[in-house]
Ligand SMILES: Nc1ncnc2c1ncn2[C@@H]1O[C@H](COP(=O)(O)OP(=O)(O)O)[C@@H](O)[C@H]1O
């Protein structure tokens with residue numbers, strides 16, 4: 319059975335002047351009901367609370383200050399849910415509200431509870447409708463846009479696909495609103511610097527992340543073994559077509575398998591306490607050889623971390639290679655960086671010779 323996470327952005331549900339477009343909510347509910355009727359389990363990540371609520375409060379444009387956005391979201395989230403429940407109800411489908419924060423993902427018990435709730439809702443054929451819990455999110459820790467949230471949810475529930483619905487028919491080589499020469503990209507197998515450089519900010523005054531955050535989200539999903547689609551759902555059956563592989567947008571393929579909860583935590587929710595820089599050989603061993611990181615490949619150490627902390631690994635060009643749980647303190651690595659295993663063992667005593675063991679490692683390049 320397919321399990322699909324669908325993300326709908328503010329610009330698809332509301333207008334620049336704010337307020338929820340109920341016709342659009344009904345349209346998406348129809349599309350999702352058709353997809354559910356094919357036997358797919360569907361989870362919905364929806365934005366639109368701030369955009370739906372700000373006019374009700376009396377703000378003339380989308381607020382910029384955090385507490386104003388939070389107030390607008392508190393009003394708008396209720397309107398959003400009422401509209402979805404009514405729309406899904408007309409298809410005989412239940413809908414449930416789940417509000418999450420970034421901090422929830424980093425605490426194992428909280429996210430396990432969310433996961434169990436979602437599983438039970440799906441078992442009962444109720445559509446989980448997920449948004450960021452804007453009331454309690456602090457600025458530095460906000461997902462901000464829901465693209466990232468949708469990718470993290472897709473990884474969490476080990477979805478078979480992530481569909482990010484937006485107001486353009488996919489990723490272009492540059493922002494199509496400002497660059498008429500921009501070409502649409504049908505399929506992406508690897509997100510490189512060129513693709514990221516062309517993906518710009520939001521084109522509307524209600525959307526937040528723009529194409530850049532969608533590409534970043536696709537990267538998180540791909541890393542978690544979930545293929546993604548970014549594109550338009552405007553006409554009836556567009557969503558079905560997107561799920562079937564011939565939608566109006568860009569597909570992001572992945573060959574990777576789904577990630578264990580431990581590796582998801584390590585890669586996307588842990589807080590790195592420092593970093594080491596490694597040479598080309600060590601980078602290759604970590605990325606392609608499925609090997610552990612040994613002291614001999616370490617060129618530099620930054621920060622003051624302890625054994626058991628999570629650290630980042632960078633290459634000689636300064637790019638992030640991945641993250642892992644370190645078996646040495648920062649000062650121990652400084653003492654043995656560049657030494658081979660025999661020399662290390664003569665110099666210090668550590669329970670494990672690997673700086674980072676492959677079981678405690680995730681590649682992020
Ligand atoms: N390379 C690109 N390809 C396509 N769209 C792009 C690109 N760069 C920037 N954009 C802009 O990103 C917008 C979609 O993001 P956003 O406004 O945040 O929508 P949403 O509310 O659906 O999240 C598009 O309307 C487009 O103007």
Ligand SMILES: N[C@@H](CCC(=O)OP(=O)(O)O)C(=O)O
Nearest residue numbers: 328365366367368464526527
């Ligand atoms: N949690 C916020 C999401 C913010 C937002 O606008 O996101 P998006 O439209 O996905 O770029 C809301 O519901 O308004």
